[in-house]
Amino acid sequence: MTFKPSIYQQNVFNFIQSGNGNGVIKAVAGAGKTTTIIQALSLIPTNKRILMLAFNKNIANELKEKVPYHVEVSTFHSCGFASLRNSSRARVQVKSNKVFNIIKSNMTWDERTVYGAYVSKLVSLAKSVGMGVLVPDTYSEWMEIINHHDLLQFNSNPSFEIDTLIDYASTVLRESNRDRRVIDFDDMLLFTLLYKSQYKQYDFVFIDEAQDTNGVQREILKKLLSPQGRLIAVGDPYQSIYGFRGADSTAMDMIVSDFGSTVLPLSISYRCSKQVVEEANKYMPDIQSFDKAPEGSVKDLDKYSVETFSSEDAILCRNTAPLIKMAYSLISKRVPVTVLGRDIGAGLITFIKSFKTSSIKELVQKMSDWYDTEKLKAEESGNESKFESQSDKYESVLIFIEQVDGDSVTNLIDCIESLFSDDETQNLTLATIHKSKGLEWHNVFILDKDRFFPKWAKKPWMIEQERNIVYVAVTRAKRNLTYIRGSAWK
Numbered sequence: 001m002t003f004k005p006s007i008y009q010q011n012v013f014n015f016i017q018s019g020n021g022n023g024v025i026k027a028v029a030g031a032g033k034t035t036t037i038i039q040a041l042s043l044i045p046t047n048k049r050i051l052m053l054a055f056n057k058n059i060a061n062e063l064k065e066k067v068p069y070h071v072e073v074s075t076f077h078s079c080g081f082a083s084l085r086n087s088s089r090a091r092v093q094v095k096s097n098k099v100f101n102i103i104k105s106n107m108t109w110d111e112r113t114v115y116g117a118y119v120s121k122l123v124s125l126a127k128s129v130g131m132g133v134l135v136p137d138t139y140s141e142w143m144e145i146i147n148h149h150d151l152l153q154f155n156s157n158p159s160f161e162i163d164t165l166i167d168y169a170s171t172v173l174r175e176s177n178r179d180r181r182v183i184d185f186d187d188m189l190l191f192t193l194l195y196k197s198q199y200k201q202y203d204f205v206f207i208d209e210a211q212d213t214n215g216v217q218r219e220i221l222k223k224l225l226s227p228q229g230r231l232i233a234v235g236d237p238y239q240s241i242y243g244f245r246g247a248d249s250t251a252m253d254m255i256v257s258d259f260g261s262t263v264l265p266l267s268i269s270y271r272c273s274k275q276v277v278e279e280a281n282k283y284m285p286d287i288q289s290f291d292k293a294p295e296g297s298v299k300d301l302d303k304y305s306v307e308t309f310s311s312e313d314a315i316l317c318r319n320t321a322p323l324i325k326m327a328y329s330l331i332s333k334r335v336p337v338t339v340l341g342r343d344i345g346a347g348l349i350t351f352i353k354s355f356k357t358s359s360i361k362e363l364v365q366k367m368s369d370w371y372d373t374e375k376l377k378a379e380e381s382g383n384e385s386k387f388e389s390q391s392d393k394y395e396s397v398l399i400f401i402e403q404v405d406g407d408s409v410t411n412l413i414d415c416i417e418s419l420f421s422d423d424e425t426q427n428l429t430l431a432t433i434h435k436s437k438g439l440e441w442h443n444v445f446i447l448d449k450d451r452f453f454p455k456w457a458k459k460p461w462m463i464e465q466e467r468n469i470v471y472v473a474v475t476r477a478k479r480n481l482t483y484i485r486g487s488a489w490k
């Protein structure tokens with residue numbers, strides 16, 4: 001079938017072929033972004049050096065099968081790692097626990113108990129902003145990170161001192177930066193700037209999911225471009241939901257500003273039905289429905305049965321615990337399900353192992369004591385962001401415990417591993433909204449919508465991220481969107 005571009009897509013193609021300078025393509029959910037990128041790449045002469053940057057390795061592998069033969073496909077971290085290996089005479093080792101090991105060597109057990117987790121998170125965020133390279137390693141810059149991410153909102157320890165935290169974090173970051181032979185995931189990018197590694201340069205650099213970039217990544221983009229090279233950044237600022245990892249909530253605007261980019265919209269959603277687009281308009285005013293899109297539906301469902309769901313549908317929720325509970329409700333009714341996210345399962349297993357017990361009975365008691373302590377801290381501080389995540393893990397593990405026979409933690413871990421997957425199957429899919437990003441289903445059920453906009457999200461960028469989470473959830477639906485509540489079986 002002949003590809004017939006929309007007026008928005010044609011404007012992009014004209015800009016690639018006849019325009020000049022850098023461009024930012026703001027693509028709404030379901031706008032045919034990948035199709036547009038592939039077509040645009042095919043319009044560039046084969047003698048041009050072209051790089052396509054994907055959000056992660058899985059997407060990169062998918063794109064390699066679709067792009068023209070002369071286009072290189074990679075991720076930021078693959079480019080960074082290659083740059084470091086080519087620039088270093090010594091062998092570079094990747095160790096994800098690098099920062100943890102430095103913390104262990106610089107802090108006593110008691111100090112780690114009070115400051116360790118905060119130092120680890122703070123150092124990672126500092127690396128994402130380019131501390132010591134793009135911004136100075138100063139007290140005010142550390143405080144900027146702490147305040148922006150509200151890192152201390154749960155801390156009620158009277159012996160906790162911010163100055164001590166910053167001293168530890170600065171010490172750990174500097175020691176990490178001095179060790180060039182061992183790197184972690186953050187170092188793959190930061191070290192290329194810190195040690196001025198050379199990058200291969202390109203005439204065109206395309207980047208997907210540009211809304212999820214940070215300051216270090218934008219600086220790397222400059223190094224990837226040849227002197228007359230052109231950047232084409234594609235993304236949707238309303239799908240920016242990774243601020244907690246260090247991505248800038250204003251990343252798209254920063255690219256427009258830093259690179260003097262022309263903004264090109266892709267405003268028509270070919271994925272979503274008219275009713276779903278109307279629902280999405282509550283959170284993103286610029287999204288438009290395709291004139292030939294089906295009407296579709298958006299509704300609240302008070303009661304549901306096994307027949308309500310099919311194997312081609314998805315149930316999405318902001319939190320993990322309600323999904324697990326729903327999964328076992330469905331399994332008990334002989335409905336095969338898949339819960340997306342092996343890393344979520346791995347996180348629950350790490351949480352369980354931290355209590356160092358082989359007995360489920362003892363685990364329950366230790367978790368209960370831990371939960372009461374953390375709940376009291378949250379109530380005293382009046383903040384609930386971190387506690388929500390901790391509570392979600394706690395509740396999730398309790399649900400799994402209900403499914404296990406006997407008192408063995410090993411059996412509990414096996415139970416968790418058996419439920420989570422990273423592969424879409426022919427089963428009914430359950431997923432957190434973060435895990436659903438980039439996916440789509442004909443019928444989507446959103447579980448417990450009252451979990452949106454939690455009261456701990458107080459800072460403007462956090463409220464904006466919450467709005468984006470709802471928008472992402474809504475626009476996973478191609479035809480029908482239904483809101484449901486847990487435990488509402490007929």
